[in-house]
Amino acid sequence: MSKQQHLAAALSEVGKLPLSWANVFAEVDRAAFVPAKVWFDDEHGHPQPIGRDTDPVRWQAAVYSNEPVVTQLDHGRTVWPDTSLLVTSSTSQPSMMLIMLDALDVHEGHTVLEIGTGTGYNTALLCQRLGDDHVTTIEVDPALATWAREALSDAGYRPWVVCGDGATGWPPGAPYDRVIATAAVMAGRLPYAWIEQTRPGGQILTPWGTAYDNGVLVRLTVHGDGTASGPVVGEAAFMRLRSHDIPLGHAARLGDIIDTSTSAATTTTTVPPDEVAMGDGAFSVGLHLPDVRSGVFYDDGPEHYEVLLYHVPSDSVASVKITPETTATGRYSVRQHGPRRLWDEAETAHTWWTDHGRPAQTRYGLTISRTQQQVWLDQPSTMVTSAVPAA
Ligand SMILES: C[S@@+](CC[C@H](N)C(=O)[O-])C[C@H]1O[C@@H](n2cnc3c(N)ncnc32)[C@H](O)[C@@H]1O
Known part of the structure; x- marks a missing residue:
């Protein structure tokens, strides 16, 4: 053999x-x-x-x-x-x-x-x-x-x-x-040329994601009216199409952004940071904060890590450090600085996710037309209106 x-x-x-x-x-x-x-x-x-x-x-x-x-x-x-x-x-x-x-x-x-x-x-x-x-x-x-x-x-x-x-x-x-x-395609930027060049009834399969969460695999069926729609069919973390890369400003990569601000506001949260930054929760949060980068950085084994949220244009940062002690108490200290309070925004999106029954990634789908790129939950008629405005 x-x-x-x-x-x-x-x-x-x-x-x-x-x-x-x-x-x-x-x-x-x-x-x-x-x-x-x-x-x-x-x-x-x-x-x-x-x-x-x-x-x-x-x-x-x-x-x-x-x-x-x-x-x-x-x-x-x-x-x-x-x-x-x-x-x-x-x-x-x-x-x-x-x-x-x-x-x-x-x-x-x-x-x-x-x-x-x-x-x-x-x-x-x-x-x-x-x-x-x-x-x-x-x-x-x-x-x-x-x-x-x-x-x-x-x-x-x-x-x-x-x-x-x-x-x-x-x-x-x-x-x-x-x-x-x-x-991978960035949310809101699926090339319409792919739809124009696919036969009605044909399919488009692509990795897709937000700056926050990259990502999932979507399979769209092209319709005779020039639209395409279909569900998320699985996970797929791919490098992005070149023109869909998101520059990180002065940092070479997200892990290089060290929160040294002396002006950071410090608050306490009981929202589990892993739900905000990983898995189905992160995917949903990312739909509401599509231009925010998120990262998880491990320090010393799987129980010690930091969740970092970063918005490049406004230089806004939020960070949460997780240790066995914070996990045991269920209370986490959050640092935020910059014009956007990213953790607060992520918490609001996390609340949307829990209020909707914590949907898995595969309950979402997309409908793409020449002018609009919409995300839906369970069926195309249930638009997630606040998610990912068309680029
Ligand atoms: C994960 S690799 C592809 C793996 C490949 N299918 C294989 O079997 O080796 C992604 C490729 O997409 C290419 N790429 C990125 N943006 C592109 C674009 N806008 N048009 C065409 N290719 C692109 C990259 O240069 C890279 O070679």
Whole structure:
């Protein structure tokens, strides 16, 4: 059995390999799409360089693991073996790719537009299943597009590989039966071009999220009236489409924002910070505070952490430190400074969430038209009116 077949078998055992994709996945070797110089997470959130020629054992272990492998940092400005924390391209976690391919619900004869070619590996899986002529893929980064085109060709696949901004779709190949994005869309900014270029009855599958919470997977069906709607179908934390990145101002990343303000207002809350910053609660809060960044930073084991909320344009910050003692008392000290009282806003959104029965992410959905992007709860007629104004 080849290493690729071992990975396929391992994913089948844990039930993460949909049957319809099992053979396809076993046949397309991930190693053919992973460059010789990559970075692999050391489990502390720091991508470490691994070279195929210098460390073939670790390189192969990374390639045939059910983990993402980082192929670009800082839009190519960080040159291997240097490292940094800004991941700008990777081959995604295989089980996540397969969940998405399964959710895409492709059938023989379908045409697919893929946004975010990356290594070309997902493109190859689509070609293997549907045939080269049925697959178009767009990558914004010229070096990555060239890599993918060559890797695909060497592996015997010749889809249409376009270098450009996937947010505009690719009209020459339209209409498509399916659009799949492997980079996340910001709430309120789902490219309408994707809807225009999808056949009525066709579907769009994309990671979607707010600045606060990134994110979920949504599957929209395109209607004959030029709208598209559909539910959240699962979780999916992806890097964002390039033009949807949210700059952090002076900080390189959220964890660098240290609350040193002497003018912070200090209050006490009994709202559990984990509900505001993680899971279903965070997703709902994010719908009401779509331009606020949130982060959870662990200090010393899972019981010691800090929740940080940050609004870049107004330089407003809220922070809450959680320890076993605060968790035992259920009372947490909150620091807030800047023109927006972010914790108070998050608490109001959290109250909305609890008042509505603590909905799970999968109870939400989206309706997109040329002029509006609406979030709904349970059915399209129940708009969450305060959530995510159209950008
Ligand atoms: C998670 S990676 C894609 C993984 C890829 N499907 C694979 O199998 O290797 C996301 C990719 O989306 C690309 N990307 C980001 N914004 C884009 C845009 N506006 N148009 C096209 N590609 C974009 C990034 O450069 C990156 O290569």
